[in-house]
Amino acid sequence: MSELTRMSAVELAGKIAAKEVSAVEVAQAHLDRISAVDERVHAFLYVDAEGALNAAKRVDRGEVTGPLAGVPVAVKDVIATKGVPTTAASKILEGWRPPYNATIVERLQAAGTVMLGKTNMDEFAMGSSTEYSAYGATNNPWDLGRIPGGSGGGSAAALAAYEAPLAIGTDTGGSIRQPGAVTGTVGAKPTYGGTSRYGLIAFSSSLDTPGPCARNVEDAALLHSVIAGHDVRDSTSIPQPVPDVVAAARLGASGDLTGVKLGLVKEFAGDGSEPGVAAAFRESLEALVKLGAEVVEVSCPHFEYALPAYYLIAPSECSSNLARFDGVRYGLRVGDDGNRSLEEVMSMTRDAGFGPEVKRRIILGTYALSSGYYDAYYGQAQKVRTLITRDFQKAFEQVDVLVSPTTPFVAFPFGSRTSDPYQMYLADLFTIPTNLYGGPAISVPCGLSEGLPVGFQIMAPTMADDRMYRVGAALESAVGTLTPPAL
Ligand code: GLN
Secondary structure, three states: OOHHHHOOHHHHHHHHHOOOOOHHHHHHHHHHHHHHHHHHHOOEEEEOHHHHHHHHHHHHOOOOOOOOOOOEEEEEOOEOEOOEOOOOOOHHHOOOOOOOOOHHHHHHHHOOOEEEEEEOOOHHHOOOOOOOOOOOOOOEOOEOOEOOOOOOHHHHHHHHOOOOOEEEEEEOOOOOHHHHHHHOOEEEEOOOOOEOOOOEOOOOOOOOEEEEEEOOHHHHHHHHHHHEOOOOOOOOOOOOOOOOHHHHHHHHHOOOOOOOEEEEEHHHOOOOOOHHHHHHHHHHHHHHHHOOOEEEEEOOOOHHHHHHHHHHHHHHHHHHHHHHOOOOOOOOOOOOOOOOOHHHHHHHHHHHHOOHHHHHHHHHHHHHHOOOOOHHHHHHHHHHHHHHHHHHHHHHHHOOEEEEEOOOOOOOEOOOOOOOHHHHHHHHOOOHHHHHHOOOEEEEEEEEEOOEEEEEEEEOOOOOHHHHHHHHHHHHHHHOOOOOOOO
16 A cells, blocks of 8 residues: 555645645555455445546646645535536436536635545435445445444545545534544534535535544644635525634644533433443543543533434425435436326336435425424424523533543444334434534544444534634544554
8 A cells, every 4th residue: 555545634735735746646546545445445436536637637737726735535425526426325316417516525626635536325314324325335444344334434434444535524413423433533513504515415404514524633624624614605604704723623732721621411421332432432531631621510401302303303304305306307217108197207216216214214204394293293303402502502601612422332233223223323322412503523533442443522612613623633642543454
């Protein structure tokens, strides 16, 4: 394996800018690595070798500059890339090549990054393991018989397999952080509205948040800084400057957390984290205390209702958002033989095009929104969402950030949770409250349990994304990064 694939994004950007290495060499090294390992990992749904090499040539000719000039990036397949297949890992979008780029993709290009391809995920970002991808699961580089998390398992696995130094994910209920945790990589969910949703295939519009994935905190911060910021094409985008997350990560890396108050959520304590996960979390918390942080117990009494509220709100929004996949406008069309009605063709297309989990969510959401049940389910869930937001606001009057394990368990073996949807939903027990509130949160590797990575979650107030990077970088300085076994 070329040593170029082992380097951080910051190192690569520095070497390319100093002309110690060309952007083409860096892109080729990563494409070679993908050729060597992706048959086993299956992080990518599409590799755009030609596009990557052309973008790298433009950097080498000096036509493109920017803070990440020449640095490769992998993009989750739920994000529209002009002319490059975008399927959201669904059969219903097979072969669709968007006629436009997502804002995030435009910003990646403006920053000089080189897109290697599109990464695997659970269909329409619904899931926690990538087992719901219509194109086959991704395998965790730590143990190829285990899940890489989801929905953005492809992006996280690409990092852990050294196929890309940076990746883009989307987080609706944990899909950046949970894959980060179980692959030993860093995943950050920015403040909702801090990164543009324009060109992101919508799952649950009031929750969906694109964000950065990387192998270390500073790289994640750098990627965050280039994709974030106001976008007039997204009506929920926040028209405010993005906090300086890169400076915060560098400050944190100095290893001083004097005066920083970490809130330990009382209600999370009894939530059945695996013993090894709980132990790694506790040890990391002690490491942060040695750096000067203070731990304060806080109460967030409504967090226990977050999971049920999420599984009403997210399916409700998805049932509406996925109505557009009707066999007329995009991708797949089934049964259009000239004799069938429009309704029949739509129904056959949706039956063939959507997988079982997506169908389950659409049915659940349609039911929750139906007249007669709306107030009992959707309306109640929205009230719970408000109470969870108030829990966060009250907690942040006492502490700077909240901390928890990212997931209750380490990467599980394939097939062990697909038979019971609730078992799969539990993977996001600790990540979902943040999505309902809208704040930022990051997962940083904090050790191993039974030889598998454990993630440490840091949750911050809305628009205080810099705080989680500071604490995350401090944690990384204390516990180090994780290196997966060689593939
Ligand atoms: N696992 C959660 C779900 O299935 C979260 C997914 C996400 O964040 N996109 O809905």
